[in-house]
Ligand SMILES: [Zn+2]
């Protein structure tokens with residue numbers, strides 16, 4: 001697979017959550033969470049087009065000011081996505097500053113904020129520098145299957161999980177790549193050229209094998225055209241490669257509902273970033289704070305069948321025990337360590353989920 005994103009945990013495993021997804025072939029980046037982003041160079045922040053915020057606890061949202069400060073003169077604006085009540089929070093953040101001169105900026109800067117509601121509606125609001133960031137309502141939309149943002153080539157899905165407050169987990173899914181084999185083309189005597197776009201479009205549209213594809217090209221001898229059935233090209237020339245799927249899960253209570261939802265969202269990801277705030281010896285503390293332990297996180301990643309998992313959001317209390325946290329996570333993820341099971345043979349997260357359901361839920 002040829003990845004088109006470079007993911008980077010801005011503050012490592014212990015700092016504020018912020019995951020930068022930098023695009024390799026265009027000047028663009030996404031952010032998952034907006035904790036302290038002071039370490040991100042300005043040139044990278046300037047590339048950010050969309051920010052997906054799990055919830056507005058300070059460690060996940062305090063970087064808003066820095067992002068705004070850096071991007072204010074930019075023309076392209078920024079889109080923000082968050083959980084219920086997010087629009088109010090963005091409005092209050094913007095209302096904290098004096099904007100009497102902002103209309104003098106040559107370029108108008110726009111913040112478009114969206115909040116995902118439990119019924120799948122997306123409420124939105126627009127804040128423009130030209131009107132001193134007063135809130136303007138935008139028509140509601142709907143997120144089918146939790147899709148917050150869909151573009152050609154990628155989509156971002158979100159779902160609500162419980163962290164004693166609604167919190168979003170995210171999945172960034174790249175569309176299937178259509179690769180063209182030059183050797184295959186040579187074998188049937190066809191050159192590359194713009195006609196391959198028609199071929200790719202027909203493959204994406206699932207057109208029938210008999211669909212005629214017109215291959216046109218020019219050379220020294222003039223213009224040429226050959227009509228080839230799609231089926232023949234698919235057999236000889238086209239290779240479909242699944243796109244990359246990256247998930248981001250943080251601040252999740254270990255409840256049965258959360259586990260079910262996270263496993264469904266993260267299923268078969270290529271890469272999962274997942275919080276592992278506490279060692280399992282402190283499972284009670286983790287439960288009281290509505291966080292996962294490293295063992296629970298590792299088992300979740302294993303159950304979801306992800307290819308590669310990165311634990312993060314370690315509690316600073318383990319600053320000198322990082323290796324233990326990682327070892328606990330790895331053992332649970334690989335399933336080759338001491339797998340925590342209860343007497344019924346259920347994994348640790350099931351046990352913790354049951355006790356949190358009994359002990360914490362009112
Ligand atoms: Zn939190």
Ligand SMILES: [Zn+2]
Nearest residue numbers: 057059060251
């Ligand atoms: Zn947090």
